[in-house]
Amino acid sequence: MSEETLLEELLAGKHRALARVISKIEDRSPGYRELVSELYAHTGNADVIGITGSPGAGKSTLVDKLAETYRERGETVGIIAIDPSSPFTGGAVLGDRIRMASTVGDMDVFVRSMSARGTLGGLSTATADAVKAMDAFGKDKVIIETVGAGQNEIDIVRTADTVAVLVPPGSGDDIQTLKAGILEIADIFVVNKADRDGADRTVQELRDMIQLGNEGGMSGGAGGHHSQDVIDAHDDWNGEDDDTTDETGWTTPIVETVATKGTGVDDLLNEFGAHREYLLESGEHATQVRGRYAEEVRTLLREDIHAMLEAELEAAGGVDALAESVRQGETDPYSIADDVLAPLEDCLEEVDVEPSDAA
Amino acid sequence: MSSEQEGESIRCLVAKVGLDGHDRGAHVIARAFRDAGFEVIYSGLHKAPEEIVQAAVQEDVDVLGISILSGAHDTLVPKIMDGLEEYDAKADTLVLAGGVIPDEDREQLKDEGVAAVFGPGTSIEETIEFVRENAPER
Known part of the structure; x- marks a missing residue:
């Protein structure tokens, strides 16, 4: 074709x-x-939602229910479910599809499993491109689902407009370890399995964390949108204000769900809607999209140059031979990098001259 | 190693269809395919033929492995093949069947478009080798 x-x-x-x-x-x-x-x-019409959280947090089950609810509201849904691949064989078992049973037989829910097989941040590019394909196809909502295990996953989920982070109850210790990780990128917290023991406590801990972030103005925290001005304004009010929402910022809401029963799914969808509105009204969306495209351009260029350099490396005798010469003490990696890059730099210098000649 | 791994990987859907709760074999196959470097999507148990078709089409798999131990292959497999046909996916999907399938039924399945039938006792290496050699070039 x-x-x-x-x-x-x-x-x-x-x-x-x-x-x-x-x-x-x-x-x-x-x-x-x-x-x-x-x-x-042909893109720009879909709302893109990212769902992340630790393994077993209930992401796939929740995504299934979200898709079902969107379908009831008459909207079409695309889902991209990303699972890890083996670093050794490159093989993968993509199991998210099993949980997505509510919408089977409905082709207007398009579920696609992807494995983390990409190179050099390539997966986030591939995910962003796949989102574009679903957007162009005409999906109203595109949901990206991935395990929040590392930088790679965070990059992926950042390609979404709205990011929901699932926190299962009783993960108090996890919250500590994750603090500098996925919790920072949450626009919405979801305490899934909210019918389990410890759910209240988890909600409370998250609430404390969000408040801490707001009051302390911690950069990149859950309240990362808040500027210093806002904090100063708080000081001027000279009082403890429990309501940490301000006119310009977005305070991360906490939604309790029981995905297996569908409890709280409507609330979550409403929060998605509210966040969408906030993004558009505050102008944050434009900033976000701009940042994303800038990142895409950079990643693409990096990949392209990487490919070119691979060819250069091959021409210089292959990376194995070069590595061996380092081992023998004949040279060092920095010199090799300089040598490999030299012809490229020469070319660039020549090219730089030409446009100014033409102009 | 993965860092230099470019592009294509063979995508497989390992499917359990119909009223058949035995999935040990499917799990073993899924795991072995993974270790062979394939991307495996496992359908889960008790799937209807339409669900298998939906998954195969959306996931754009190269290989569809259907495991049936219930004896209902002669009704379930044709339904899946018709579904693939409907979405123009039949021609370039390598369909394999495994499980308990009597010898006398094999010809009919092959007429339906099943590329190979792997019965009990087939070695995993043989299956993987077959997939590597016959997975459609795209």
Whole structure:
């Protein structure tokens, strides 16, 4: 199938074409770049929601219920579920689909499993591109689901407009360890399995943390949107104000859910809506989108240059031979990097001159 | 190693269909495929043929492995094949069947479009080798 027909069929709503486009994106197969850049003209209509949390927090089950509820509201849904791949064989078992049973037989819920097989932050690019494909296809909501295990996952989930972090009850210790990690990127906290013991305490701990973040103005914290001005303003009020919401910022709400029963799912959807509104009204959305595209451009360039350098490395005798010469004490990695880069820099200098000549 | 791993990986859907609660074999296959470097999507138990088709189409798998130990392969498999056909996915999906399938039924399954039938006693290496050699080029 040619790229053009593929694009036409995707825009016409053929599921097979969407599936195939995502494969091309994942595989980085020839022609995928043209395809994705064509897609951009047709995007911008979907709300993108990221769901993350520790393994077993109930992400897939919750996503399933979210999809079901969106469908009841008459909206179409795309889901990208990302699971880790083995660092040794590259193989993966993608198991999120099993939990997504409420919407089977409904092709308007398009579930796609992806493995973390990419290179150099490539997965977040691939995810962003897959989101674009679903957006162009006409999905109203796109949900990205991933384990919040590390930087890679955080980068992925950052491609979403709204990020919900699932915190299971009784993870008090986890909260400590995660503090500098995924909790920072939450726009909404979800205490799932809220019918379990310890749920109240977890909610309380999160609430304390959010307040701490607001009052202390901790950068990047849950209240990271708050500026110093706002904190000063608080000081001027000269009193303890329990309501940490201010006119310009977004205070991370905490939603309690029981995904297996669907409890709290409506509340969560309403919070998603509220956050969406906040983003648009405050102008935060434009900033966010701009930042995301800047990151995408950087990542793409990094990947391209990486590929070029791989060829250079090969030309210089291959990385293994070079590494061996370092081991023998003949040279060092810095000198090699300089040598490999030299022809590229020469080229760039030449190119730099040309446009000014033309102008 | 993964850091240099480019692009394509063979994607497989390991599917359990119908009223059949025995999934040890499917788990073993899923794990072995993973270790062979494939990406495996496992369907879970008791899936209807339509669900399998939906998953196979959306996930754009290269290989669909259907495990049936209930004896209902002669009704379930054709339904899956028809579904794949409906979404233009039949031609480039390698469909395998495994489980308890009598010899006399094999020809019929192959006529339906099943590429190979792996009965009890098939070695895992043989299955993996078959997938590597026959997974559709895309």
